[in-house]
Amino acid sequence: MRCFSRHMVVSIALGALALTASAASAATPKNQLVIGTSLAQVVSLDPQQGSEAKALEIMSNLYDRLVATDVDGKIIPQLAESWTVDEKGITFKLREAKFASGNPVTAADFVYSLTRLLKLNQSAASNLTRVGYSGDNVEQLVKAVDEHTLRIDLTDKVTSELLLYRLAGVVASAVDSVEVKKHVENDDYGNQWLRTNSAGSGPFTLNRWSPNEMVIMDANPNYVAGPPKMRRVIVRHVPESQVERLMLNRGDLDIASALTAADLKTFEGNKGYVIQRVPTGGFYVLAMNAANKYLSNPKVREAIAYGIDYAGIEKTIMGPYGRVRTVPVPENYEYAIKSPDWHLDVPKAKALLAEAGFKDGFRLTLKTIAQTPRIDLATAIQASLGEIGITLDIQQGNGSEIIAAHRSRSFDLLIPQTSAYMPNVIGSMEQFTSNPDNSLEANNAGNFVWRSGWDIPELTALTAKASMEADAEKRGALFVELQKKFIAQSPAVLPMFERFEPIVLNAAVKGYVGHPNQTTRLENVTKSDAE
Template sequence: MKPIFNTISSILIGSALLMQPAYAETPPNMLVVGFSMNNILTLDPAAITGKEAVQVLANIYDNLVSLNAADRSKIDPQLAESWTVGDDNSTITFKLREGATFASGNPVTSADVVWSLKRVMKLNLAQSTSLKTHGFTAANAEENFTAPDEHTVVIKLPKKVDPQIIIMTLCLVGPGSVLDSKAVTEQEKDGDLGNAWLTNNSAGSGPFKLEGWRSNERVTLDRNDEYWGDAPAMRRIIMRHLAESQSQRLMLEKGDIDIAYSMSAADLKALENNEDVKVQTIGGSGFYYLAVSMKDEKFKNQKVREALRYLIDYQGLNDSVLPYFGKFRDRPIQTGISGALPSIGYKLDVEKAKALLAEAGYPNGFSTTLRAISDTPFVNLAPAIQATLAQAGIKAEIITGSGDQIYGAMRERKFELIVGRGGGGQLPHPDSNLRSIVYNPDNSDEAKLTNFQGWRTSFYDEKINKMIDEALVEANPEAQIKKYEEIQTYYADMVPAIQPFAEVVDSVGFRADIRGLELNASWSTELRTVTKER
């Protein structure tokens, strides 16, 4: 194990903590968070990928609307105080609140909202995918995002779609984040719309602003004194890169950090009897899965993919590795979402897998690589899956690394096997799961649909694309549920490139004197409500 990171006093040069002893209690007006930054590559809302960047930016940027943390089906006002859907379901009109300003002091106007939406589409980076899915493009952005006055935003839907899923999409950090257009434009270089500058800077209207980011070290947020809402109790938030779960646990126990976002099941379990620490668990977004690249000749074979389905120890993984992180689920729609069927109940069956491999022409198995990011719980999932693959003769070399190294290879479609986490679910709608995990409208390398897991795995099935599109626009609720059930059955029969083995749950450890912490299943947990009872 690497040495435990130095205490907070050692990193806050020039602060009041400089004279504090080791393992000093954190100040009452400063929140110290431990989490892994391995998957944070940029802080530009249009370009981010992964939950960790969302956890940071949710405290810097506001959206028009947000998903309620306690009730995922409820949409709360944020910069928009009200919104209406047109009678023909083709437009959505938002009315902005008066008096909101960005951290720069510039007023938040409808022009900023429209500019932010157009920017996402023009940059065509990771966060454009969720809007492109529903027909929005850089070419039609001018027509579909308009600001008839300073406090009104009108969104015209370019194709028939459930307007609620567009409103839900605008709740997400990334596609829905509203930027200070004046501040960002001033930093634009070579037509990049401020992309380079926003990698290390912020231009939001949220309760905090970015003071600094040192990759794989820490993110520092300062209270935004221009914030339009109730002032946060915390003057500063320090989000420290603590990749090792045990480091987070020890520092949480000592009081060196207030919140630990990414601890292992074993460390969370060990904290249950500690009166100074609490653990909060909620349903999360997406799945843990084993994925194959169908660019690889072996995995194009349906029998091979089916064999892999029976070389996952579903029960063992969920019992030993995934408490606090996931619960058994082998369907592509999360439990509790409209239309979700019960799990099929797949089990580890080595003999059945061997028979399938023999049918596929691999009676003695084969060699391959298995990628996983070097974070909890993946560092434990990968060896467990490697062991069960070996029982059928599949020799999988584990490759670990940062999010950029592992998911980067997946985004470039240059991998063989990966144990990953994803598959949508930030929106409480079955389309959010299906469109992320299996939908792929264009399988060409040039399409670069990196937010679609289906595209990343080179999986393409025209029938399921059509089924997903038709289900989304079905107006009759009962008929829509039936369509989603049919999709799940077809998904199982065709043996796709991604096999879920658990749905994500989110757990966080925090000091017992922390109040107001409420995890959000869309990863956008707001820390402005947090106080300390000291």
């Protein structure tokens, strides 16, 4: 009934659009940017909590960080005017800036924000907790020297370069401490309020967020670089590809980023549109719960690796969204090794299942967010694994449902996606090979491997060693070793496709360049016909 209702809604929507297809094309307002996408993953717009891709895109325009990265992965200044590095830490000099409220941005706001991040200790904090920062030591390691000088000391688990890349993440954004403190309830650091409100210094402010409907952002007149070119940005939840395609064709959208490969292809060669294929450094992953009696067996996991028709799925489903890659390092990164020879081999996969003691197969549930291209990917995996004797029941859900299941280890199989925080082997691979404490008591839901219950002490130690190695040649050798050992352990977090973000823009849109970390800033976006 649920599936029937969804298709009925889609049919009605398509019919309504078809009725007006012969009319003159609509046009979005000249001073507004309208983006169509799927907002299914957005569960919070608190920068110290939200960590899903679409939430990051929104929050990166509401908040500023000390530093950011450009599209080539280079560290660039944002609220930090400059910084100096010594052997013990980094000292940042802040530029003169204001929050949207009019309050000045100070070093104390960064101390509050980073303390808040680590005290809340949610998934968003994992990039810093992984390298030794915690709610217990943050106030000793992060200090305001004066109103415009911030000092962050290094732990013994991070280099200054790695710290800068971690601080370039949206989770390290500055929130307006004066404003947020007004909304604290039950020592929640204002989290309940900040989930649906903004208190940043970015180019836009949050006007409205209606979950699974739309996000509206208004220009921030106090933005440090001057008001954005667009007065308003509207992000519409349009998860159905056909509807989104028709809306873009009619001019109801300026940008579309949730199109299937087939619908996206209809815009190829059309001078009225521009297609961007943004590399993310991340992957579409098959996460396996290693606590499951079947999936705890490495031979079963290897059988699954040989039970997926990667080539067929890439051709028929992934298209612009991904290319086959079963090592969690993009193939063009320095020191990336070749993918293992995992391919659809039904006899070999069946033999591995028999060796594991499951020659008659078994049944599992595969969970996925109802979002392009993951729904079709799940269906293809279901068909593929069915050939080797593994029966899958697919369970679709919204972002809050599936993400919660992943973080609580409440799944058999699940399809998440990743991205790279730094354009090298560690930047993309660390989340696949580091799990310092696999115990349930650790409750480390921010750790990607922990969610699959995969205990990997050797890989964790090697990841830490490679991260801290100062000699480039030795570090490169460790990068190669890390990839080989990852493959040898028949991973419970199986990368399948290197992930790209295909985006179609109306040709009138200028200045939009998709960011690999999905932190595309919109303050300089214009329309060629805008007045």
